[in-house]
Amino acid sequence: MTAQGRPLLYLIAPLLAVGTLFFAPLATMLRYSVQPAASAAGGSGGLTLEHYARFFSDPFYLSSLALTIATGVLVALVAVAMSYPLAYLFWRSGGHARAWLMVLLLSPFYVNIVVKVFGWMVLLARFGLVNRALVGLGILKAPAELLDSYVGLLIVLIHRCVPFMVLVIAGSMEHIDTTLLESARVCGSGAAGVFRRVILPLSIPGVLAGGILAFSLTVAAFVIPLLVGGATGRRFVSVLMYQSVSVTQNWNLGAAMGAILLIASVATISAASRTLKGSRFGTIISENFGR
Amino acid sequence: MLVAYNALVYAWLLAPVLIVIVFSFSADAAFVFPPRALSLRWFRYLAGRNEFFSSAYVSLEVALVAGAASTVLGLLASLALVRGRFPHKDLIEGVLMGPLALPSIITGVALLQFFVLTGPSDAMGRLILGHVAVCTPYAIRSISACAYGIDPSLEEASRVLGAGAWRTFRRVLLPLLSPGIGAGFLFAFITSFDNVTVSLFLIGSDTITLPIRILTYLEWQFDPSIAAVSTVLIAVTIGAVIGAEWMVGFRKRRASLP
Numbered sequence: 356m357t358a359q360g361r362p363l364l365y366l367i368a369p370l371l372a373v374g375t376l377f378f379a380p381l382a383t384m385l386r387y388s389v390q391p392a393a394s395a396a397g398g399s400g401g402l403t404l405e406h407y408a409r410f411f412s413d414p415f416y417l418s419s420l421a422l423t424i425a426t427g428v429l430v431a432l433v434a435v436a437m438s439y440p441l442a443y444l445f446w447r448s449g450g451h452a453r454a455w456l457m458v459l460l461l462s463p464f465y466v467n468i469v470v471k472v473f474g475w476m477v478l479l480a481r482f483g484l485v486n487r488a489l490v491g492l493g494i495l496k497a498p499a500e501l502l503d504s505y506v507g508l509l510i511v512l513i514h515r516c517v518p519f520m521v522l523v524i525a526g527s528m529e530h531i532d533t534t535l536l537e538s539a540r541v542c543g544s545g546a547a548g549v550f551r552r553v554i555l556p557l558s559i560p561g562v563l564a565g566g567i568l569a570f571s572l573t574v575a576a577f578v579i580p581l582l583v584g585g586a587t588g589r590r591f592v593s594v595l596m597y598q599s600v601s602v603t604q605n606w607n608l609g610a611a612m613g614a615i616l617l618i619a620s621v622a623t624i625s626a627a628s629r630t631l632k633g634s635r636f637g638t639i640i641s642e643n644f645g646r
Numbered sequence: 647m648l649v650a651y652n653a654l655v656y657a658w659l660l661a662p663v664l665i666v667i668v669f670s671f672s673a674d675a676a677f678v679f680p681p682r683a684l685s686l687r688w689f690r691y692l693a694g695r696n697e698f699f700s701s702a703y704v705s706l707e708v709a710l711v712a713g714a715a716s717t718v719l720g721l722l723a724s725l726a727l728v729r730g731r732f733p734h735k736d737l738i739e740g741v742l743m744g745p746l747a748l749p750s751i752i753t754g755v756a757l758l759q760f761f762v763l764t765g766p767s768d769a770m771g772r773l774i775l776g777h778v779a780v781c782t783p784y785a786i787r788s789i790s791a792c793a794y795g796i797d798p799s800l801e802e803a804s805r806v807l808g809a810g811a812w813r814t815f816r817r818v819l820l821p822l823l824s825p826g827i828g829a830g831f832l833f834a835f836i837t838s839f840d841n842v843t844v845s846l847f848l849i850g851s852d853t854i855t856l857p858i859r860i861l862t863y864l865e866w867q868f869d870p871s872i873a874a875v876s877t878v879l880i881a882v883t884i885g886a887v888i889g890a891e892w893m894v895g896f897r898k899r900r901a902s903l904p
Contacts, residue, residue, distance in 0.1 A: 362730025369723035369742055369782065376779035377745050377753065380760035384752075387759055437655060444652045459656050465883050466663050467840050469860045470876040474662025476868055477669065477677050484665070484679050517659060575749035577843055582864055593751050600755055601847070613755045617748070624747055641746055642784065 381617065387610035406611035419590040420615075423574055426591075430509065431569040434516040435524075435562055441517070442524035442561070443554075460518045464643045468515075468578045475511045475583065476502060500585075508584030512576060516569040519640055523568060526634030527561025528554070564630035571623035572644070575616055592616060667880065670873035677870065688874035698875055700852075701859040705839055708770070708855065712777035713785075713835035719778070720785025720830050721823070727786070728793040746783045751843040753780060758847040769850025776848045777838040784837050785830035792826020792894070825893040832890040836883050 389402045410416045445456050463471065478485050479501040486498040501507040531554060539549045577597065580588035588594065592612055599609035624644075631637040665679070670688055672681035692698055723742055727735065745753060757776045766772055796819070804814040842857045849858055860875055 362726035362732050365722045365726035365730070366738065369719045369726075369786075370738070372719050372778060372782060373742055373744060376757070376775055378741075380753070380756035380779075383760040383763060384756040440648055440651055441655055444648055456656075459659065463659055463663065465836075465887050467842070467857055467860075467876070467879050467883070469842055469857050469864070470666060470879055471662050473860070473864055473868065473872055473876055474664075474666045476864065477665055477873075478662060480677065483677065487679075514659065514662070517655070572749075575751060577749075577751045578861065582861075593749075596755060597751075597846070600758065606759060609755065610759060613752055617752050620748055620752065638787070641743075642787065644746065644749075 384610045384613050384617075387607055388614045390607060392605075392607050406607045407615075409608060410611055410615070416595070419595055420592055422587070422590055423592045426509070426512065427570040427573040430512045430516060430573040431566040433509070434513050434520045434569045435566050437513065438517050438520035438524060438565065439558075439562070441521045442528060442558075445521060445525045446528040460521055461639070463515075463518050464639075471515070472511060472578055472582050475507075475514070479507050479510070479583075502583060503585030505584060505587050508580060508588050511579050511583045512573050515576070515579065516572055519568055519572065519643070520565040522636040522640055523565035523631070523634065524558060524561040526636045526640075527558050527564070527630065529635050530633070531557045560630050561634075564627040564634075567623050567627040568631075568640070568644070571620055571627070574619055574623075663880070666873050666876045669870050670877040672870055672873070675870070688870045691871050692874050692878075695871070697854075698856070698859060701854050701856045702878075704770075704773075704853050705856040708773050708777055708853075709835045709838040712774050712781055712838045713831050715774070715778050716781035716785040716834040716838075717789075717827060717831040719782045720787075720789045720834070721827060723782075723786045724790035724793050724826075725819075728790050729798070742786055743783045745780050749843070750780055750841065751846075754844040754847040757844065761848070769848065769853040772848040772850075773845060773853055773855070776844045777841060780841065780844055781834035781837045784833040788830035788833050788890070788894075789823065789826040792823055792829070796822045828893045829890040832886045832893070836886045839886075840879075840883060 388406055389404065391401065391403050391405070410420075445453065445460070448456060477483055480486070481498050481500065481502075483501075485501060486495070489495040490498060501510075535553055535557075536549055539553050544552060575593055576591065577593040580591035580594050581597075582588070589598075593616060596609050596612035596616065599605045599612060631640055634640070668679070668681065669677055671684045671686070672678075673683035673685035673687060674681055726732075727739055727742075732738075754776070757772070757779065761767075761772050761775075766775065800818055800822070801814055804818045805811075809817065840857060841855070842861060845855045845858050846861075849855060854862075856875070856879065860872060860879075863872060
């Protein structure tokens with residue numbers, strides 16, 4: 356009875372666990388999303404798209420969805436621009452410097468999201484460091500309500516995405532054949548030319564995958580929009596879903612929002628997965644994505 | 647300029663974590679930076695707060711049980727995935743890793759709706775089962791990474807010399823796998839201990855985990871006592887990560903001996 360002999364015997368318990376504790380719950384959620392509101396849990400009855408229709412016809416939900424998606428795009432764009440120089444330096448450095456940069460990049464992953472948000476609440480508070488610095492530098496006349504503002508929300512969302520993005524872009528730079536850089540030099544390209552003509556085009560897959568990942572992370576973000584960004588943050592689809600399920604007890608609508616997030620996640624992740632699979636840092640990225 | 651920019655962004659990346667650690671040792675009641683004096687008053691204050699203790703206990707209990715269960719499941723899956731030959735292996739591996747691919751807020755809602763229909767009605771059972779779902783892939787990762795590094799000929803040698811399957815497993819494979827099992831348990835443990843979004847849907851009134859306790863606290867107020875709890879949370883996680891890395895590194899060092 357070795358693993359070589361009867362691998363399927365070994366797989367029974369793990370498959371049963373992931374089946375009943377992951378796939379069956381997802382199926383239940385999807386079923387709730389197409390069940391008529393009146394029918395009791397598990398009751399029979401026809402299928403309906405009324406909950407989806409309600410979501411997509413109510414201006415409140417529609418604008419919330421637009422806000423969530425637009426924020427995802429904005430965060431992805433800013434995070435790409437911010438992370439690219441970090442990925443470049445990481446790729447170019449070696450030995451101890453690289454090991455230390457890796458530690459710096461990974462350390463935010465191991466700090467609880469609630470703790471990170473708390474740190475930002477302290478920094479962005481009315482009399483926090485950021486406000487004091489901005490007033491001290493003369494950029495602001497009086498402290499602003501950064502914590503409850505959209506800018507505050509963006510800062511914290513971007514903060515969460517940057518380490519992922521750096522690793523994804525650096526991973527795609529690892530595939531660049533360094534002899535190409537030398538040949539470009541030999542053929543007369545300056546440093547700027549090498550960067551523009553060789554490095555930048557070859558790192559595009561990483562930029563795209565990183566952008567998709569940041570979008571995906573942001574659209575399904577929950578703790579950050581719940582605590583930062585005031586009323587705007589609380590219009591994120593994930594927060595509305597939570598309120599629907601836990602506060603107003605409209606499980607069917609909550610399930611429909613869950614299904615929409617599920618579809619968005621599956622679509623974006625599968626779009627980025629090929630690049631991530633080929634990446635040196637793919638494991639690290641996927642291990643920290645779901646948290 | 648590139649280096650200066652990098653230094654600035656890395657400082658920004660670490661700023662919220664460092665500020666929390668600094669304020670947890672502050673002697674002030676408000677968040678004044680830099681703190682006028684350092685003290686352990688917020689840790690002492692915590693020691694008198696029962697709700698944080700009971701939450702830490704709940705988190706610890708859930709993480710130990712869910713971590714152990716995930717490790718057993720991870721060991722079984724890894725043995726099959728690394729040593730077995732069967733069709734659709736990639737697909738099965740993908741299925742087992744499924745929970746990693748989704749933001750866990752979706753898993754959380756789905757688990758709640760599922761458990762209300764079928765499954766345990768007590769919150770502790772729900773929490774543990776929910777955490778097993780999200781922790782098992784981490785255990786599979788760590789254990790199978792270790793198993794890939796073990797030469798199958800060692801097991802064959804043991805069989806040729808007359809040891810049965812169980813004895814080969816216990817005397818050859820298990821000792822070689824133990825660093826992977828340890829690391830797998832630690833990663834599953836911290837994944838559970840740190841979880842927010844699955845717990846949020848599964849907690850009951852007397853099974854509030856530590857991260858959820860902090861989250862609900864932050865919705866209404868914040869003071870340096872939260873900084874102190876946060877520092878404890880950071881210390882537990884970093885301790886576990888270093889422990890896991892040490893176990894894996896220990897094995898590598900041992901393996902590299904002549």
